[in-house]
Amino acid sequence: MTTARTLRLRPGGPLAELRPDELDATTVELAIDGHPQSHVDPADPTALRHDYVRRIGNLVDATASPRTPLTVLHLGAGALTLARYVQATRPGSPQHVVELESALVPFVLDALPLPPGTELQVHPGDAAEVVRRLGTELAGRVDLAVADLYRGTTTPAAVRSAAFYETLAGLLAPGGLLAVNVADDDGLPALGTQLAVLSTLFSGLWVTGPLATVTHARAGNAVVIASRDRLPTSLLDALRAAGPHPGAVVDAHDLAPGLDSTLPGRTL
16 A cells, blocks of 8 residues: 545544555554554454553463354454454454444545455444344354444543443453453543453453553553453463563552552452
């Protein structure tokens, strides 16, 4: 892709742009209203540039034996970077994506087709409503749910509420995992609020991200990993080894001072 493509996703709505990456013109960046959202290497779907996306990719790798298909639910489409990664590393995985902007996925796929054989169902609409509707189809079947839900630079209240995550928890298979991307400011106020909600629903609750963010509460992206059961030590060890480095994978109660006060009690 040598030239940028743009699309107004709906009248008066956000502007989507697919443009060559400034650092490597053979790769593509998706921006929404000027905010970078996703990065895709059309020649290598396993190339994950953004730190938090790489950490979720590591979770995909460590969740089951290599090449074993997983049922994955993506909340927020972006440029379908992780859907491409799942197909490349676990071919034949049934995947579902929920995206509020119905025009976004066709716009992305017209410029950046998915790897051959990808099994992806697209569910347009508000994630809070769509997750409820998916209850009959996916209840107890989702091995990994990834929540990366933003309008601009904020996550709408309806998709960070206890009611939303309770419904989402009902879709998870035994041993299923939820990964939540939290983009935050210094002090990590959004992460603290998110953990307080998730801790009432999930017994296993861990956070991974850059060392400065996780241990020193500096602005950045952290990924919350949630499970209804204890997270196995082998999984956590694999995530620590995989990086990116410097980084950390910690119990939610072992975060920067002050964040643990938002949680009602140790979960592990």
